[in-house]
Amino acid sequence: MQYRRLAIMGISVFSLMCFGVGCKKAPQYVPAPPSTPIEVPPTKEGAQASTGGYDTTLTPQLESALLAAALPSDQALPDFEAKTPIEEKQPVPLPDGTRGEYSTLKKTYVQGSSAITVSITDTRGLPVLTSFVQSYQPYESPSGSRWEVVVGDGTGWMMDSKSPDTDTIIACSFLMLYRGRFIIQMSGNTGISTENLLTLARALDLKQLQ
Numbered sequence: 113m114q115y116r117r118l119a120i121m122g123i124s125v126f127s128l129m130c131f132g133v134g135c136k137k138a139p140q141y142v143p144a145p146p147s148t149p150i151e152v153p154p155t156k157e158g159a160q161a162s163t164g165g166y167d168t169t170l171t172p173q174l175e176s177a178l179l180a181a182a183l184p185s186d187q188a189l190p191d192f193e194a195k196t197p198i199e200e201k202q203p204v205p206l207p208d209g210t211r212g213e214y215s216t217l218k219k220t221y222v223q224g225s226s227a228i229t230v231s232i233t234d235t236r237g238l239p240v241l242t243s244f245v246q247s248y249q250p251y252e253s254p255s256g257s258r259w260e261v262v263v264g265d266g267t268g269w270m271m272d273s274k275s276p277d278t279d280t281i282i283a284c285s286f287l288m289l290y291r292g293r294f295i296i297q298m299s300g301n302t303g304i305s306t307e308n309l310l311t312l313a314r315a316l317d318l319k320q321l322q
Contacts, residue, residue: 141180141197141217154209162205164239170207171293174234174321179217182232184315189308192221192228204238214241221312226303230312232321233295245289254279263313266290270306281305286313294321 152158162168176199186194197219206212216233235241248269250259256273268288272281286298286309296316298309 141176141199143176144199144201144215147201147213150203150211152209152211156209158205158209158211159207162207162209162238162240164243166239168207168239169237171236173215173236176215176217178320179215179232179234180219182317182320183217183219183230184312184317188312188315189221189223189228192223195220195222205240206238214238224303226301228298228300228304228308228312230298231296233297235293235295237293242289242292242295245287245295248287261286261310261313263288263316264318266318268296268313270309272306284309286310288313290318290321 180197180199183197188194197217200216200218201213202216203211204214214233214235216231218229218231221228221230233241248258251257252259254274254276256271258269258271261268261270266288268286270284270286272284274280275282282302284300284304284306286296286306288296290296296313298312300309
């Protein structure tokens with residue numbers, strides 16, 4: 113009888129750990145199709161395209177499961193239906209002149225005909241993927257505006273496009289380069305507000321990107 117009580121107690125503790133606070137379910141996503149290996153010999157042109165001539169430290173690829181975990185949760189926008197994140201892999205020139213890949217995890221939130229796409233890309237610190245963000249500046253005009261917003265320990269850019277006739281927002285987007293490596297992008301069509309995007313931006317789990 114004593115052994116039976118101990119066994120029941122052990123099962124109860126295990127259940128509490130795995131279904132309570134002890135175990136966290138791994139985030140699910142649709143993996144990208146396997147890539148076809150392509151041998152690319154090192155070239156000066158490839159190296160120049162990758163780094164722009166600047167010294168670059170190439171970081172190891174972050175696991176796609178962590179990128180998926182950093183995306184906002186399904187409940188971040190309660191009135192929207194969250195789709196399963198999808199992994200994408202794209203080719204990119206490397207600092208040694210060869211070719212490699214970078215990974216992006218995308219997640220879509222849908223409400224009727226309105227949709228928001230959120231993506232996180234691990235650039236591995238490659239200037240060819242990050243340099244365009246450095247040129248961003250705030251602006252305001254009848255057709256739209258861009259301004260800085262603070263999200264966690266990072267700073268991003270919120271942008272909107274307006275109809276010149278009605279001053280109605282017809283599209284909006286968010287962009288942040290986090291830790292000089294991770295590009296976080298959000299885009300929404302008609303019916304999506306910058307407040308929707310800011311809610312999702314604040315729901316990012318940036319701790320996963322350390």
